Every structure is written in structure tokens, then in C-alpha cells.
Amino acid sequence: MPLFAFIAIDKRQLLTLTGEHLWLVGISMFLAVALGVPMGILLSRRRGLRAVVLGANNIVQTIPSLALFGLLLPVPWLGARADRLAILALTLYALLPVVRNTYAGIAGVDPPVREAAVGMGLTPWQLLWHVELPLASNVIVAGIRTATVITVGVATIAAAIGAGGLGEFIFRGLAMVDNSVILAGAVPAALLALGADLLLGLIQRTLVRTHH
Amino acid sequence: MSDPSGPAIEFVNVHYRIDGKHSLISNLNLSVLRGEALMLLGRSGSGKTTTLKLINRLLAPSEGEVRVDGRSTTEWDVIRLRRHIGYSIQEAGLFPHYTVQENVALVPKLEGWEPARISSRVQEVLQLVGLPFHQFSSRYPDQLSGGQRQRVGLARALAADPPILLMDEPFGALDPMTRAELQHEFMELQKRLRKTVVFVTHDVAEALMLGNRIALMDSGALKGIFTGAEFFRSSDTAVKPYIDAFQAMQQTLKAGD
Numbered sequence A: 001m002p003l004f005a006f007i008a009i010d011k012r013q014l015l016t017l018t019g020e021h022l023w024l025v026g027i028s029m030f031l032a033v034a035l036g037v038p039m040g041i042l043l044s045r046r047r048g049l050r051a052v053v054l055g056a057n058n059i060v061q062t063i064p065s066l067a068l069f070g071l072l073l074p075v076p077w078l079g080a081r082a083d084r085l086a087i088l089a090l091t092l093y094a095l096l097p098v099v100r101n102t103y104a105g106i107a108g109v110d111p112p113v114r115e116a117a118v119g120m121g122l123t124p125w126q127l128l129w130h131v132e133l134p135l136a137s138n139v140i141v142a143g144i145r146t147a148t149v150i151t152v153g154v155a156t157i158a159a160a161i162g163a164g165g166l167g168e169f170i171f172r173g174l175a176m177v178d179n180s181v182i183l184a185g186a187v188p189a190a191l192l193a194l195g196a197d198l199l200l201g202l203i204q205r206t207l208v209r210t211h212h
Numbered sequence B: 001m002s003d004p005s006g007p008a009i010e011f012v013n014v015h016y017r018i019d020g021k022h023s024l025i026s027n028l029n030l031s032v033l034r035g036e037a038l039m040l041l042g043r044s045g046s047g048k049t050t051t052l053k054l055i056n057r058l059l060a061p062s063e064g065e066v067r068v069d070g071r072s073t074t075e076w077d078v079i080r081l082r083r084h085i086g087y088s089i090q091e092a093g094l095f096p097h098y099t100v101q102e103n104v105a106l107v108p109k110l111e112g113w114e115p116a117r118i119s120s121r122v123q124e125v126l127q128l129v130g131l132p133f134h135q136f137s138s139r140y141p142d143q144l145s146g147g148q149r150q151r152v153g154l155a156r157a158l159a160a161d162p163p164i165l166l167m168d169e170p171f172g173a174l175d176p177m178t179r180a181e182l183q184h185e186f187m188e189l190q191k192r193l194r195k196t197v198v199f200v201t202h203d204v205a206e207a208l209m210l211g212n213r214i215a216l217m218d219s220g221a222l223k224g225i226f227t228g229a230e231f232f233r234s235s236d237t238a239v240k241p242y243i244d245a246f247q248a249m250q251q252t253l254k255a256g257d
């Protein structure tokens, strides 16, 4: 059977599901960055929190994604809408790489550079803005890149709770025992992951170039 | 608060301990006069860097008081204190993501100077340390030699024209030729600027050449303060090894002639 025969039939659905998939990943990544970068910064300021926060994050990562979706289902406001729930679960998964890399990037700033900055009279915010974040940006984007690729993959599971996305094809294909339908979800998802990886890789390289 | 005739920096019975016990500095009493270059001389680990950091409050004394312009460093607004004091360290600690110009301009910018004033000051101060503006201003630190980086570090420390300058082995990592060149230029600069300088070195020749006075440190304690002449006349057992080292070096130089 020709691999992409289904495309002729279901082009519109493919577009819709890809759109949903991108939406799930986009919102989750936005939240993961909006929460994860400040958390990483906080960890670099309060190193005592490090074990707790990274540990909690690690635990989330070890919960199988299907189980996490299931566990969140009974939560009142969340469970009411599948996409809310999916976004929360995806955000939790994406958080660890973002937090960890933000922390690592800041902790990796050359001690003499930080010391010179503090000694010159930069306030903690100025230190963060002028020195630490720019120098950590490459590592932070690398974390976002990893998180995005993971999220694109995990988002296929969201279909199991009815949140849509390319997983719809995968689960339907599994039910129908039809590989071509499975591939109709899996191949575009893989391409999305690849595309996101390339795009963020490009951004990363630009950062390295402008910062030497 | 600021008595213009009083010392610029004063250590009064200063102790600095880590974890409340391990003592890095013990009972330090020391005055740095306005406009002098005081050399902190001592072997590695003797507490020179710690002493310097007590001045710009990167560290606070465990006991006693460090006074800058007559006021305890713990009473100063710490940001104001640090911007009142230029700080230049070994390997310069330049910001690798900033150009030379941006490195030097940062503190004036944070101080809210007008762009035109910043730009003319950056030009002036780079000229002062022997780096032509048009040639160096848009380079990044990794496009500079070690000596040039050190010059930028000095320019950056001087940018906002602080009355006090702290220099922690600024020439320590340079090759002998470049080091001699920078030492010479530092002397010329100091003749003109008359900053209050505290200069850390482990090199006795450097201390004798650049300083008005030498504060000799050993194991976290001050062994004495000497002018160059006093240093050579001193019979202090702490001084002797330095004189020996200095004379041995001169012998070697003569033998090489």
C-alpha cells in the first residue's frame, strides 16, 4: 500500500490535527518557558532549593505520560476540558529541561566574570540581565530545544484523553490495526519535532555568533 | 561623614573568618592614604585577595571595621560603595559577550550618564590605557591579547572615574615584556590620576617599582608597612626572604650581562 495514500483522502483532517498538535505544543512550551526560566533563576539564587525542585521535576518525568494524563483526569477544573489537562501535563514534562538548563547556564558563568560584575557594583538584577542571562542563553535555548522535541512526541498521547492532535491518527490506526493510519500521525509528528529542532538549533547558533 | 584629610581606607581590628572559625584575616590594622598606591605584598594564600574584597564589600568583616571615606563598609549602600571603587582583577574578568566599548561603558551607563558623555569618556579612557578607540572599540575580549584584555579591564575600572582603585594581581598572567610595559604605563597613569590604589602582588620587584608603600602580609596577618627604603633596611624576618629573592634576581640579571 502506498505510504501516503491517506493524504489524498484526509488532507483536511491532517491539517486540523497538525494545527491542534502545534497549539498543544506551542501553549505548553510557552508556559514551560514562562515558568521554567524564572524557576531556574531562582535555583541559581537559592541553591538550597535545587534538590527539591529538580527532584520533583525528575519525579514528574518518571511518571509514564499516559498515567499522568489519567491521573489528572479527575481534577475538577482541569478534567472538564481535555486540552487544559493535556497542556498542564505537557508543561510539566517540558519544565525539567528548561529549569535545569537555565540553572546550569547561570551556574556556568565564569566565576571571575561574575565577580568582576558584582565588584563593579551591578545590582543582582543588573547582573542577571547584563551578564548571566546573555551568557546562559545558549544553554537555555538548548534546554528549550530538548523540551520541545520531547513535547511534540508526548503530545501524541494527548489524543488518548480526547485532546486531539496527531495522536488521533495513531490511536485510530492502532484500533484499526492499520499501519498507514498510524504513520499518518507518526510521520508528521516526527517531522514537526525535526522542524522545531532545526529552528531552535538555528536560533542557538545565532546566539553563539552574536555572543562569540 | 567624609573627612578629606583622613585616610581613604582604614582597617580597624579586622578579622575575617570562614564558618565562624577558620581565620583568613586576623587583627588587621591598616590605613591607605588618599592618592597613594599601597602594595599588598605576600605569597600566595597569605590573604591579599581577601583583604581587597573586604574593601569593596565582596566580603564583610567578621569582627572590626573597614572604613571607606570614614564610613564603615557595612553602613554604605553597597552598590554606591562599589561604584565609588574601581575593581580590576587578574585575567580582567571582561564580559565575553560585550565589545570593548560595551565593557567599558557599562558602569557609566548604569549610572545614567548621557550617551554623548559615555561615548567621549570611553574614547578618553581607552586612549589613557593605550588602546586606540577606532582599532579596538568593537572587538570582543576573545579578539584581544592578554595584555590588551588587561588594559581594557583597567579602562573599565577607570570609566566612571572612581577615586579608589583596587587591583588584584592585574599583570600576574602576562609575559615579562608585556608586564614591564604595563607596569611602566601604570606608573605614568598614576602620576597623572593620583587615585587611591590598593594593588595586590606577590612580586617584590613590582611592589617596589609601583608602590608608595608596601604592606607585607603573611598567613592572614600584616607583618609591617614599609616604604621602599625601609623595606631594604628592615631586619624583620618576614621581609628577609623577599630581599633575598630580589637580590638573587639582580645577581642573575648581572650574570646575564
Ligand SMILES: Nc1ncnc2c1ncn2[C@@H]1O[C@H](COP(=O)(O)OP(=O)(O)O)[C@@H](O)[C@H]1O
Residues within 6 Å of the ligand: B018, B024, B042, B043, B044, B045, B046, B047, B048, B049, B050, B051
Ligand atoms: N571561600 C574560601 N573558603 C575557604 N578558604 C578560603 C576561601 N577563600 C580563600 N580561602 C583561603 O584563604 C587564604 C587566603 O586566600 P587569598 O586571600 O585568596 O590569598 P592570596 O590572594 O594572598 O593568594 C588561602 O589559604 C585560601 O585558600
Ligand SMILES: [Mg+2]
Residues within 6 Å of the ligand: B048, B049, B050, B168
Ligand atoms: Mg589572590
